Amino acid sequence: MHPAEQHFQYLTRRHFFGQAGLGLGSAALATLMGNTAAVAAPAATANPGLPDLPHFAPKAKRAIYLFAAGAPSQLDTFDYKPKLDDLFDTDLPESIRKGQRLTTMTSGQSRFPIAPSKFKFEQYGQSGAWVSELLPHTAKMVDDLAIVRTVHTEAINHDPAITYICTGNQLPGRASLGAWLSYGLGSTNADLPSFVVMTPSWTGRQQAQALYNRLWGSGFLPTRYQGVSLRSSGDPVLFLSNPPGVSTELRRRMLDRLEAFNQKTFEEIGDPETRARIEQAEMAFRMQSSVPELTDLSGESKSTLEMYGDEVTKPGTFAASCLLARRMAERDVRFVQIFHRGWDQHGNLAGDLPKQCHDIDQPAWALVQDLKERGLLDDTLVVFGGEFGRTVYCQGKLTRENYGRDHHPRCFTIWMTGGGIKRGVVHGETDDFSYNIVKDPVHIHDLNATILHTLGIDHRRLVYKHQGLDVRLTGVEEQHPVEAILA
Structure with missing residues (x-):
C-alpha cells in the first residue's frame, strides 16, 4: 500500500x-x-487501541515498571561472586575485559583493580536465588520473581542508555514503551490516562542524571499517547485545577x-x-x-500503609508512588512507570547504595504483596531494573570499606513478576567477574519483546510507518521474548 x-x-x-x-x-x-x-x-x-490487538490472549492486562535510573550495581544486589574476595585489588585480567569500550571516567586509569562486594549475600526461597543484605524484603519474595542476570545493551552512557531501553533507540525521537502500549492496546479507563509516570525523590547520591520527558513521550505517534507525569506537590498534574474565578460550569x-x-x-x-x-x-x-x-x-487501611513503610504518606516518595501504582492498577491504568534516580555510584557506593536500596526495597515488596492480596498480580506485570550495570573494577580509590563502580553495559540484572511470568526462576549466568555473559544472554530488545508478549502483543507485528519505514519498539534485528521466564 x-x-x-x-x-x-x-x-x-x-x-x-x-x-x-x-x-x-x-x-x-x-x-x-x-x-x-x-x-x-x-x-x-475514548481510546480504543488498534483493531487487531491483542494479537493473542494476554496474560497481563497492565504493567508497572519500577525503573532504577542511574544503573544499580548487580554485583552488590543479585549477582553474587564469592571468588572475588581472594582477588581484592588485583587487576582485572585483559582476557576478561577484552578491550571493552570504557567511559571517559575510567579510560585514563592505569589500573583496573577488582572490587569485591562488601555486602553479605544469602540464598533464599525454593529457587535458591542469591540476594544481598541490602534487599531483605525483596529476598522474602524471590519465589514470586523471575530474576534475569544477563540483560545487556550497547549503550555505555546514561542518557542514550535510558533512551534506548525506554524507546528502542539511543537517539531521541522514538515512541516510548508506554506510548506504544497506549497506542496499541488503548485504555480501559476513560477518566485517567492510559500511561502515567512518576519521578519520586531519593536519598542516595543527589547528583543524578536528568530525566527528559522523551522517556515517556510519544515520539512519532500522536501526542495523545504520551505519558502523563504526576507531580509530588501542588496539582498532581499541571493546570489541572480551574483558575480563580472559573467555575466547573464555565x-x-x-x-x-x-x-x-x-x-x-x-x-x-x-x-x-x-x-x-x-x-x-x-x-x-x-x-x-x-x-x-x-x-x-x-481510605487505605492501616495495615496496608504499614506494609509500604513509614514514607508512604509523604507525597513524592517511592513508597507513595508504589501505593499510587497499585491504586492505578485497580483502576485499569494500562502502564505506570516510576523513575527512581540516584543509582549512579561512581564513588561512595558503600554510603549511597544502602540508601537507594532502602528507598525501594520495602515499597517494591509491598506493591507485589498488595497486588497479590487483591487478586491483581495474576494480570499485572511488574518489572524492576535500570539501564545498564556496574563494573567489577573500582573507579577511583579502592579500600575494603568503600569503592565506586563505572558503567557496565555487558551484563546487568532485572527482575519481573506477575501476569505471564514464571515465578521462582533465576535466568542466565555471568562469568566469575560479573563482566561477561556465559549463558542465556538477554538483549534489552528481548526484554521489551517479553513485556509486550505478556500483554498479548507480538513485537514483530506492532509497527508504525514513519519516514517510509515500518518502525518497531524492538528494532529491526531478530529479537525474541525470553521463553524461559514466560509462564
Whole structure:
C-alpha cells in the first residue's frame, strides 16, 4: 500500500472515531453530575487501541515498571561472586575485559583493580536465588520473581542508555514503551490516562542524571499517547485545577466551544493532532474529578500503609508512588512507570547504595504483596531494573570499606513478576567477574519483546510507518521474548 493511501486510511479511521466522540463534552459533564449511565457508550471509544490487538490472549492486562535510573550495581544486589574476595585489588585480567569500550571516567586509569562486594549475600526461597543484605524484603519474595542476570545493551552512557531501553533507540525521537502500549492496546479507563509516570525523590547520591520527558513521550505517534507525569506537590498534574474565578460550569462551556472549533478544523484538514487536542482537553476535564480521588489515601487501611513503610504518606516518595501504582492498577491504568534516580555510584557506593536500596526495597515488596492480596498480580506485570550495570573494577580509590563502580553495559540484572511470568526462576549466568555473559544472554530488545508478549502483543507485528519505514519498539534485528521466564 502506498504511504499516502495508508495515511489517508489512518486519517479516515481517526475521523470516524472523532465523529463518534463528539458527545464527549456532554458525557464528561454528565459524569461530574453523577449520571454514569449517560457516559457508558462514549467512554468506550475514548481510546480504543488498534483493531487487531491483542494479537493473542494476554496474560497481563497492565504493567508497572519500577525503573532504577542511574544503573544499580548487580554485583552488590543479585549477582553474587564469592571468588572475588581472594582477588581484592588485583587487576582485572585483559582476557576478561577484552578491550571493552570504557567511559571517559575510567579510560585514563592505569589500573583496573577488582572490587569485591562488601555486602553479605544469602540464598533464599525454593529457587535458591542469591540476594544481598541490602534487599531483605525483596529476598522474602524471590519465589514470586523471575530474576534475569544477563540483560545487556550497547549503550555505555546514561542518557542514550535510558533512551534506548525506554524507546528502542539511543537517539531521541522514538515512541516510548508506554506510548506504544497506549497506542496499541488503548485504555480501559476513560477518566485517567492510559500511561502515567512518576519521578519520586531519593536519598542516595543527589547528583543524578536528568530525566527528559522523551522517556515517556510519544515520539512519532500522536501526542495523545504520551505519558502523563504526576507531580509530588501542588496539582498532581499541571493546570489541572480551574483558575480563580472559573467555575466547573464555565470551564465546561469553554471546552465545548473549543471542541467545536477544533472539530471544524479537523474536518477541514484531517490532522490527527487536532483530534488529539480535543481528546486531551476532555481527559483533563475528567481528571479534575478522577485524579484527586486517585491520590486520596484516606481510605487505605492501616495495615496496608504499614506494609509500604513509614514514607508512604509523604507525597513524592517511592513508597507513595508504589501505593499510587497499585491504586492505578485497580483502576485499569494500562502502564505506570516510576523513575527512581540516584543509582549512579561512581564513588561512595558503600554510603549511597544502602540508601537507594532502602528507598525501594520495602515499597517494591509491598506493591507485589498488595497486588497479590487483591487478586491483581495474576494480570499485572511488574518489572524492576535500570539501564545498564556496574563494573567489577573500582573507579577511583579502592579500600575494603568503600569503592565506586563505572558503567557496565555487558551484563546487568532485572527482575519481573506477575501476569505471564514464571515465578521462582533465576535466568542466565555471568562469568566469575560479573563482566561477561556465559549463558542465556538477554538483549534489552528481548526484554521489551517479553513485556509486550505478556500483554498479548507480538513485537514483530506492532509497527508504525514513519519516514517510509515500518518502525518497531524492538528494532529491526531478530529479537525474541525470553521463553524461559514466560509462564
